Every structure is written in structure tokens, then in C-alpha cells.
Amino acid sequence: MAEQQSSAPVRASADATAPASGVIHIRTRHTANFTVLSNKLAQRAGSAVTVGVAAYILSLPDGASIRIDALCAHFKEGRARISAALNELEAEGWLERRVERGPGGRIVTRTFVYDAPGATEDDAPGATEAPAARNERQPERASVPDTVLDPRATAVLGSLRHRDRRLVLSERETATLAPAVAEWLDRGVGPYEIAEALTSGLPARIDRRPARLLAYRLAALRPPAPAAAPTSGPRPVPLQNCDGCDRAFRAPRPGRCRDCRARTDAAAPLVA
Template sequence: MDKQNPSAPPCAQPRIPRGITHINVRHTTRFTVIGNHLAQHPELSGLAIGLAVHIQSLPTGARADIKTLAARFPEGETRIAAVLRELETHGYLARTRERLPSGRVVTHTVSYNRPRGADAQEPRPTTPQSRPAPTPTLTPAPAPAPAPVGPDAKVPPSPAADTHPKNPPPAPEPHTHDSAADRTATALLASLHRDDPRLLLAERDVRRLAPAVAAWLDRGAAPEAVRRTLTASLPEAPLRHPAGLLAHRLAELLPPPLPTAPATRAAVRPLPLQNCDGCDRAFRAPAPGRCRDCRSDLLEAA
């Protein structure tokens, strides 16, 4: 009775589930509907998806600028700015600069719960029974170009100048908003197609890139120098995204701020020459009179 039967079937092992198990509770208040095209986006970074969800959950009129978001999340302003541009690239966000009647320039942010454009990507299927996965459309952008040296320097072309980087550098912005500099930057960008017809920009791209050009002007760069940097050694292949190429060059080739000029000491002018009333000898004094020797003789005689 104490011997085991070797022919007895083994006990069934418990089945361990694989993958994630969902426990869902239906929300009736304080919830936001998020599409899987965002939650499962094949190209957006995790930070971009999270920030997009946060922005879509905000009420209309809430502030969603870089400083406000940087104060809300542990990421700094530079990382937040890069993520906002990432969301703009994929159609989930649009930002325009508007001038108030008071003259102050503000940024108006529009959030889209579904990306704009007919080529919005759907998430890949998670099971074989799901619909076939669409082929993701990669958005091309420029590769980094070396900084030009001197007024006649050329930016060498790059074969990858038409592909977007995964983490584009933050766009420069001027320290102070100058209406004259804004007009100069806008006119410069709008006229780049005269140098190369492929650089004909949409009005939205001109408004988006104008602050970066104004940052160059704020650092002392001449408008003609900015134009040469943006149009030098463009790739021979068709430019599918000229605005992305210009944005990359404006960020990567930003010149350093001009050094502060040292304060110059005011030149001390010598006193004018006067002729002594006693000995007719020339001496320096603020007004006519006697020289020091003649004044000493008068004091001794007294």
C-alpha cells in the first residue's frame, strides 16, 4: 500500500497566464478618452505619450506652456520643449504665436485628440485575429550639419539630411521679444525660396521658425549671415520637409552670445593752459590767474 504506482498519470500542473491581465473598472466621472493611436503609437516616446495624455485631460483655457509643464513634471524645460515639438510633428499639437492688443506676444496651444492628416497611424494589432498592421510612415528630417566658419564657409551636404532625428534639439528662442526682430525673421524665412525654390515655406512653418531666427538676431548675427547658414550646401535630393531641415540648422548651428563689452573709462581731459598774470608763464588751471610760484611769492611777501 505504501508503494507508488509508476504508471499513474502525473497531477495536472496549474496553468500560469502569460502576458498582462486587465482588471478594468468603469469610470463614470473625471476620466479622459484616449485613442489607441496615441497610447500605442509606434514612434512617439513614452514621455511624449504621457504628456499628450496630460494635455488632453486639461480643461479648455488651462495653461500648457513650457514653463507651466516644467513646473508640473520633473523634466526640465529643455526636455519638455523637445517633447512638445515631437507632438507637433505627429499632429497631436499645434502652437501659434499671437500678439495681444497690448503688444504682448503669447503662444496659443491647440490639442488634437486624434492626429491631424489623413495618414494618421493606427496601433499594431495585438492578436492574430485583429486587423493587419499598417506599415508605419516614417517622417524624414535633416541630419546634423557642421557649423560654418567664416562668412564664406559652406555647410557640406549630408545624405541623411531629410530624416527627422528621434530627439530633435530644442528650438532657440530670443531672450526678449522685439517686434522689429520678429518682422525681420518672418521676412527672412518667407523669402528663402528666392535662394532655392524648394525652401518655399507654409505660413504656419514661418510663424513656428520665426522665434528661432529671432534668437540668432538677438545674439548679434546679421540677417544675411542667417540666410547663408540656412541655404548653404543644401542636399541635391528633393526636400520633402524643408521646414524640418531649417529647424535643425537653426538649433544645431546657433552661435554663442556676444561677449559683453568691457566698460570703458572716460578719458580725463587736462586743464587748459593759462598765462600767469605775474610772470606771464604758461601753467594749467581751470581759470586765468597766477601760477603756483607767483602765489607763493605773494604769500611770503604778506
């Protein structure tokens, strides 16, 4: 898209390759002021309002308001149809609304728009840009680290999708979460208990990428470390109260302290 190209329309030829009926495209090469849409969105079956709202939002620059009032000011449709369109787009993964805590503790809602459902969160800030421009602005993502993962932990993470089909994890996400799961296992928590803690009481709507939610639960609900086993070693000699002076001394059994035994031995008569 960076190349300067002619904007002259390409006329459809009247040769044998042209269709006899149906649409015939007269295409123009755009070099500015255009938006790239995937066919999955442009050819989406259902409401034309939903497709139109999505195309309009994707054409807006970052920071533009897409509140219902702003969209109603642009379209003729009412609030109900605009709201329904936004809900459909969110359910299908075209946009994501997050409630976050902004500067000064103020609660704000940020909306991330995706030009392809299933894109990673790393792509979210530039989701409205053309793919070529986004590749120029962002570095290439690193491959999955070549680390040895605990097979027990990966098995637990792989089982989560059977409990909730939304909990499908990528290879990278599994590699990121596995060490925390392994720590739970090392602390004596069984696989079933871990899966129960990670999947119980999930909200009706969760992020398109559930790894963040799972990571939060693994950290917030992390079980305490097991108590350290007492170190082995000789038992100390017990304290005794001297039968002569009532002074405390250490000895394996009750009796007299060393001083009292010495005095007793000194006072004893010598035997010829």
C-alpha cells in the first residue's frame, strides 16, 4: 500500500472471461483514505446494519468515540438497532469492551476493534490499521519458548476446554500458564481441584483470550506452601531439678547436679 499507484479504474474487458450475468467489478487502486475489510465481515450474513457499523468503526482513527450517541449521530438507525449491532460484533469477536481503572482510580471503558476475530491481544492497539502498516510499526512476535513443561500441568490446562468451551488455549498461552499450574501440583493440589478452581463461577462473558483470567485465578487463589519438615538431629538432654539444691541442670534422668555430687563425694569417709 506504500507504493504510489495510478487511481485510474480498471475497465472490465468484454472478452470471453467476463461473466455473462451477475456483478462485474470496476476496480480502482486506492493509495489513501481507504479501509481494508475482510471478506468474512463484508459478506457476513444477517443484519446489514451490523456490517455497516463494523465497517464504519474500522475506518475511524484511534481515539474516535464509538459510543451509541456518536454512532446514532452518524447513522439513521435508532439506539436499539445500533446497540444490537454492537452486541453482535462483540459476541463474534470483532470488538471487545474492557472496563479498566484509569488515572486517579477513575473507571473507564476501552473498546478494542479487531479486523480479524481471533487476533492476539498484542495486535489490539493497531487493530484498525492495515496489516502492512501494523507490521511496520510492531516488531515480529517471538516464537514459543523452547522450555520443558510439566506434562501434568499441560494436561490440566488442556482439560479446561472440556469444562468450558471458551477456555481454549494456544501453545504460547499453555507454556505461559503451565509453571503456575505445576506450582499448585507441587503444593499438593490435585488436577481435579485445580480445574475446579479455574472453571467454577466463570462470568457469562469473558475476554476473547481467557488466558488472562486463568493467570489471575492461578495467582490470586494460589495455595500456601507446605510447612517445612522439621530437621532431624539428636534430641537435647532434658532439664532436671537437682534433688540437693533444686537448681536446674541437664541430665538424662533425675538426680543431683554436678556440684552437689562433688560435695557428697568430698564428705564421704575414705574406706581403708
